[in-house]
Structures are given as structure tokens and as C-alpha cells.
Amino acid sequence: MDFALSEDHQMIRDMAREFADEVLAPQAAELEKTREFPEETLKKMAELGLLTPPVPEEYGGPGLDTLAYAIIGEEVARGCGSTATILGAHCSLCCMPILTFGTDEQKKKYLPQLTSAEKIGAFGLTEPSAGSDAAGIRTKAVKDGDYYVINGHKQWITNGHYAGIFVILANTNPKAGLRGITAFILDRDTPGFSTGKIEETMGIRGSAQTELHFEDVRLHKDQILGGERGLGRGFLMAMRVLDSGRIGVAAASVGIAQAALEAAVKYSKEREQFGSALKGFQAIQFMIADMSTELRAARLMTHYAAWAKDNNPKCTLEAAQAKLYASEVVGRVTDLALQIHGGYGYTKDFPLERYYRDARIKRIYEGTNEIQRMVIAHEVLRRVR
Numbered sequence: 001m002d003f004a005l006s007e008d009h010q011m012i013r014d015m016a017r018e019f020a021d022e023v024l025a026p027q028a029a030e031l032e033k034t035r036e037f038p039e040e041t042l043k044k045m046a047e048l049g050l051l052t053p054p055v056p057e058e059y060g061g062p063g064l065d066t067l068a069y070a071i072i073g074e075e076v077a078r079g080c081g082s083t084a085t086i087l088g089a090h091c092s093l094c095c096m097p098i099l100t101f102g103t104d105e106q107k108k109k110y111l112p113q114l115t116s117a118e119k120i121g122a123f124g125l126t127e128p129s130a131g132s133d134a135a136g137i138r139t140k141a142v143k144d145g146d147y148y149v150i151n152g153h154k155q156w157i158t159n160g161h162y163a164g165i166f167v168i169l170a171n172t173n174p175k176a177g178l179r180g181i182t183a184f185i186l187d188r189d190t191p192g193f194s195t196g197k198i199e200e201t202m203g204i205r206g207s208a209q210t211e212l213h214f215e216d217v218r219l220h221k222d223q224i225l226g227g228e229r230g231l232g233r234g235f236l237m238a239m240r241v242l243d244s245g246r247i248g249v250a251a252a253s254v255g256i257a258q259a260a261l262e263a264a265v266k267y268s269k270e271r272e273q274f275g276s277a278l279k280g281f282q283a284i285q286f287m288i289a290d291m292s293t294e295l296r297a298a299r300l301m302t303h304y305a306a307w308a309k310d311n312n313p314k315c316t317l318e319a320a321q322a323k324l325y326a327s328e329v330v331g332r333v334t335d336l337a338l339q340i341h342g343g344y345g346y347t348k349d350f351p352l353e354r355y356y357r358d359a360r361i362k363r364i365y366e367g368t369n370e371i372q373r374m375v376i377a378h379e380v381l382r383r384v385r
């Protein structure tokens, strides 16, 4: 067993890290202050192959494996948690369902626009009354000849305010339960479609979450993800999408934790109290020891989940465990890193309070950690005899 990254993966990491250090980190604080969508940054990321890592070259992506995507996600989050969230919604939640389930026509039409960042992607599942209980969505798609007429609302949709292409879930047959949910691809300029206010969130404020409204939105049956064969398969598709999306959340958690650890180590060497640097106090050393140990475990689990995804598309257990653990680790690591900074950590003069706020969402989106525990228990009870 070789735990070392391949030369290719190391090169990808170095390139992503350089981009994060030179472009993302310096603008991260300003991005969340202005809340201006980082269009130019995303274009640069597209040029470097950082925006849609797993999308094959024929659609304009670099065609990398999931481990490379996790490495990129970590580095991007190490530089800017908000950009990592935008990346996750664009790539994991919009490009990947189109790549995995789309018809050839759908892939040819939509993926090149997404890989070039000509259009940004979003994924609309959650509704005001359907969060964890995703199967309870009320947005309806009623068949009318070759069209489906969509009415309803979505909530919390990352990139929704700026996206040009959406994968959305609607109920095409309320009597059929999970089998009554269908995924559609929607272009922003479709009549009857609009977006609402941008949410005032605690962290990742450089990304934007918004409502989506559908008022008699008419989508042709060709816009069913996967074509007519996709009818009624939307819930299963969404669960597969979230499996791989969770690896991205784990990777971003590791990236934010890494940034916090680096900041804490640096500060502990610079700050002196009682005549010596903080790094000399055992209490500080123990915090650093715990942070780095948990971070290593979270990174290994994330890389393992990425490897599992590349070797077996059904990586539900590995992805849920990586997301659960890494998202809890980033909470503990950012908390300790802020503690090491004392009062300064609590101010906006240092990035610690931002890391702390950006970390918190990781336990909530793409399935709360309570839902991850349900998924994990279900898989373990099924697999372990």
C-alpha cells in the first residue's frame, strides 16, 4: 500500500496551492465583505482546469480522477471557503449529474458552457418544507403534451442568483413516492423562472444562497435529465450526486482546517507571553498535536472516499463517513486555532473568525451530520454480518 500522492497528483496539488495562495487567499476577506460574485476568478479556475476537474476533455474539462478533485477542493478551501462552496455547487452538484446521467445531447449542450465558466451551475433540491426529508419536495411538474409545467419553490440554492444552468428536482407523480421524483435541466432564461433574495448567512458569505421560483415554467421532455428514461429516477440520481458531493464537502473541510492549523502554528511561534513564545507552552502544543492528528485522519478518510468512488461508483458509506468526520474535525480545529490566537483570533484582523464561521456549514449542507449518521448506520447494518 502506497500512501504517497503520485507525481501527477502532487503537480495538481502544487498548482492548485499556488493559485489559492496567490489569488484566492488574498481576496477571501474582501469577497465576503462585498459579496460580489467572483466571476473572473472562476474563469481563471476554468482555464487552469480547477473548476470542473472530473469532466472529460471532450467536454472541455481536464478529465481528472476523484482524488485529484479532492486535492483541488482542499487547496481551494484552504485559500477561500466561499470559493470552495461555489466550486462544489457548480461541479459536484451541477456538472456531475449531467455528466453521470445526461444524454449525449445534454452533455454536449451543457457541459462545455460549464467547464469554460461561460455559465455557472446550480442544483435545486431543497425546499422550504423539504430539507433532510428530500423526498418530500412539493415542486410539481405536470405533463402537458411534450412539456412539463413546473410550479413551486426552492430554497438555499447555492449559486442560484448567478447560475445559467440548473439541475432541479420536481415531483412528476406524487402517488409514486421516491419513484415520482424527476430531475430536469433548466436554462435560466426560461419564462416563469425567477430567483429571490440572497440569504444572510453566518459563513461562506462570498457564496450566495437564494430561492428559486417556478411559475408555470414549461420544460420540454428533452430537458428531463437522462431523457425520458430519467423519468421518476430523480431521487436516486440526487442521492448518487450527493454521495460524490460529500467527498467535496469533506475535502473543503480539510482545506479550511489546514489553513487554520497553519495560522495557529505561525502565531504560536510569533506571539510571546510570560517571556516565551506560545509554542513553548504544553497546553498550546497539545492543541496543535490534536489539531494535526485529527486533520491527518480527516484527510486520509477523504482520500480513501475519493479512491473508493473511482473504484466503485457506489461509495455511499465512504463518502458519508468522510463528510461526517471531516466536517466535525474542521469545527474542532478552527475552534482551537482561534483559541491559540486569543483575543486577536476573535477579531477580523486575523482570518480565524472567518475559518470558524466557514467551517460551521459543513455539518449542515449536502445532508446534515444527523442524516450522515443515519446513512452510515444503514450501510453498516446492511454490510456487516
Ligand SMILES: Cc1cc2nc3c(=O)[nH]c(=O)nc-3n(C[C@H](O)[C@H](O)[C@H](O)COP(=O)(O)OP(=O)(O)OC[C@H]3O[C@@H](n4cnc5c(N)ncnc54)[C@H](O)[C@@H]3O)c2cc1C
Pocket: 089, 093, 123, 124, 125, 126, 130, 131, 132, 133, 155, 156, 157, 158, 159, 201, 209, 361, 364, 365, 366, 367, 368, 369, 370, 371
Ligand atoms: C449555506 C447553504 C447552502 C445550501 N446549498 C444548497 C444547494 O445548493 N442546493 C440544495 O438543494 N440545498 C442546499 N442547501 C440546503 C441543505 O442541504 C439543507 O439545509 C440541509 O439538507 C438540511 O435541511 P434543513 O435546513 O431543512 O434542516 P431540517 O431537515 O429541517 O433539519 C433540522 C434539524 O433536524 C435534524 N433532523 C432532520 N430529520 C432528522 C431525522 N430523521 N433524524 C434525526 N435528525 C433529523 C437535522 O439533522 C437538523 O439538525 C444549502 C443550505 C445551506 C444552509
